[in-house]
Amino acid sequence: MSDADDIMLLLMDGRVYARAATDYRSDVWNDFDLLFYSSAADEKEGYTGYTLCKTCKRPFKHNRCKSGTSHLRTHRKRCAGETTDCVKGKIQLTILFGDAK
Numbered sequence: 001m002s003d004a005d006d007i008m009l010l011l012m013d014g015r016v017y018a019r020a021a022t023d024y025r026s027d028v029w030n031d032f033d034l035l036f037y038s039s040a041a042d043e044k045e046g047y048t049g050y051t052l053c054k055t056c057k058r059p060f061k062h063n064r065c066k067s068g069t070s071h072l073r074t075h076r077k078r079c080a081g082e083t084t085d086c087v088k089g090k091i092q093l094t095i096l097f098g099d100a101k
Contacts, residue, residue, distance in 0.1 A: 003061075004050070004058075004059045004060075004061075005010055007035060007048060007050050007059045008059060009054070010037075010048075011035065011059075011069065014038060015037065015038050015039065016035050016036065016037055016038065016048060017035070017036055017038055018033035018034070018036075018052050019033060019034050019036060020033055020034075021033065021034050021051070022096045026069045026070045028069045028073050028076060029069075031053065031054050031055065031072075031076050031079075032051040032052060032053055032054060032060070032062075032072055032076075033051065033052045033054060034047065034050075034051055034052075034062075035047075035048040035052055035059065036048060044048060047065060049061060049062065050062060051072065053075060053076075053079055055080070056079050058075075058079075060072060079085045
C-alpha cells in the first residue's frame with residue numbers, strides 16, 4: 001500500500017480533512033485542497049504533506065519548500081482532459097481546417 005493510499009484511508013475515516021489553499025499565489029490552488037490531520041493542535045503541525053485534487057479526489061505529495069506546483073499543473077491538465085488524444089486531435093484539426101460550426 002502506498003503513502004497516497006494511506007492518506008485516502010485516513011481521509012475516508014475522518015482522521016484527515018481537506019481545506020482550501022487560500023494563502024498560496026499560484027492559480028493551480030483553485031483546483032487543489034491541502035490535507036491536514038484532524039487530531040493536530042494546529043494546522044501548521046497537522047499538515048500531511050499532501051494535496052487533494054478537487055476534481056478526481058486523488059492525493060498528491062506537496063512540500064511547500066521543495067516540490068513546487070509543476071506536477072500539480074500537469075495533473076490538472078490531464079484531469080480536465082486537456083491532453084487526451086481525442087482533444088489533441090481536435091485541436092490539430094481545428095488548426096488545419098478551422099473550427100467547424
